[in-house]
Amino acid sequence: MIIIKLGGSALTVKDASTPTLDEENLDRIASEVSYYNDDMIIVHGAGSYGHIYADEYKIGDVITNANEHLRRIEGVCKTQTSVQQLNHDICQKLQQKGIPAITIKPSSFIVTNQKRIAVCDTTIIKQYLENGFVPVLYGDAVLDMDEDIKFAIISGDQIITYLAYDLKADRVILASDVDGIYTDNPKTNPEAKLIDEVTQDTQLNTTSNENMADVTGGMNGKIQELLKLAENNIQSQIINAQTPGNIQKAVSGQNVKGTIIK
Ligand SMILES: Nc1ncnc2c1ncn2[C@@H]1O[C@H](COP(=O)(O)OP(=O)(O)OP(=O)(O)O)[C@@H](O)[C@H]1O
Numbered sequence: 001m002i003i004i005k006l007g008g009s010a011l012t013v014k015d016a017s018t019p020t021l022d023e024e025n026l027d028r029i030a031s032e033v034s035y036y037n038d039d040m041i042i043v044h045g046a047g048s049y050g051h052i053y054a055d056e057y058k059i060g061d062v063i064t065n066a067n068e069h070l071r072r073i074e075g076v077c078k079t080q081t082s083v084q085q086l087n088h089d090i091c092q093k094l095q096q097k098g099i100p101a102i103t104i105k106p107s108s109f110i111v112t113n114q115k116r117i118a119v120c121d122t123t124i125i126k127q128y129l130e131n132g133f134v135p136v137l138y139g140d141a142v143l144d145m146d147e148d149i150k151f152a153i154i155s156g157d158q159i160i161t162y163l164a165y166d167l168k169a170d171r172v173i174l175a176s177d178v179d180g181i182y183t184d185n186p187k188t189n190p191e192a193k194l195i196d197e198v199t200q201d202t203q204l205n206t207t208s209n210e211n212m213a214d215v216t217g218g219m220n221g222k223i224q225e226l227l228k229l230a231e232n233n234i235q236s237q238i239i240n241a242q243t244p245g246n247i248q249k250a251v252s253g254q255n256v257k258g259t260i261i262k
C-alpha cells in the first residue's frame with residue numbers, strides 16, 4: 001500500500017488571497033495518480049483553502065476569553081468548510097479519472113492533544129481499502145484535548161506520517177512544488193542545492209515563503225514529520241508535482257528526481 005501526499009502548493013494557488021484551485025494542475029495530477037492500481041491512500045494539503053482561515057482565526061493559539069472562543073469556533077467552521085470544498089473538487093476529479101476516491105473527513109475521527117494526534121481509529125480506513133476504495137484525507141481543523149486551545153490544525157504531513165506507521169505503508173510519496181529538499185529555500189536562494197538524502201544529521205535551512213499563509217511549518221514542518229517516520233524505519237520521498245510525469249513515474253515505482261528522507 002502506498003500513501004501519497006498531494007501538496008497544497010501544487011493543487012492550489014497557495015499565495016492567493018482567497019481559496020484558489022489550480023484546475024490545470026489538478027487535472028494532470030489526477031491523471032498521473034490513476035496509473036497506480038493497488039491499495040493507495042491519498043492525503044492532500046489545504047493550500048490557500050485552509051491556511052488563510054487558520055492564520056486569520058489563529059486556530060491553535062491559546063484562548064484567553066469568551067469572545068476569542070467564539071471567534072475560534074467561527075474560524076473552525078470556515079476552515080473545515082473551505083478544505084471540505086477543496087476535497088470535494090479533488091475527489092470529483094479523481095473519480096473522473098477512474099479512481100474510486102472517497103472522502104474520509106479527518107475532523108470526524110481525529111482528535112489532537114497539544115496539536116499532536118491523540119485519537120485516531122483507522123479501522124474504517126482499513127475497511128474501505130479492503131473494499132477497493134481509495135480513501136482521500138486532508139489537512140483539517142480538529143478538536144484538541146488541551147482546554148487552553150480547544151482546537152488545532154492538523155497537517156496532511158502529520159496525517160500521512162501517522163497512517164504510514166499505523167497501516168504499515170510500503171511507500172510514502174510527497175508531491176510538492178519543488179524538486180525536493182534543498183540546502184536552503186530554492187525560491188529565495190538560487191545557490192541552494194538539492195539534497196538527495198536527508199537524515200536526522202543533515203544540515204539544511206528551511207524558510208517560510210513570506211508571500212503566503214502557512215500555519216503548519218512549511219517545508220520544515222514536513223521534514224520534522226518525515227524524520228519521525230524514518231525513526232520507525234519507514235522512508236519517504238519528496239518529488240515535484242509541477243514536473244509533468246513525476247507522479248506517474250513515482251507511483252509506478254520508477255526513479256524520480258527528489259529527496260529521500262530516511
Ligand atoms: N530547504 C528547503 N527546501 C525545499 N523547499 C523549501 C525549503 N525551505 C523552504 N522551502 C519552501 O517549502 C515549500 C514547500 O512546502 P509546503 O509546506 O508549502 O508544501 P506543500 O506540502 O505543497 O504545502 P501544504 O502544506 O499546503 O500541503 C516550497 O515551495 C519552498 O519554497
Ligand SMILES: C=C(C)CCOP(=O)(O)O
Pocket residue numbers: 008044045046047050051054079083138139140141153154155156157215216
Ligand atoms: C491549514 C489547514 C486547515 C491544514 C494544513 O494542512 P497542510 O496543508 O497539509 O499543511
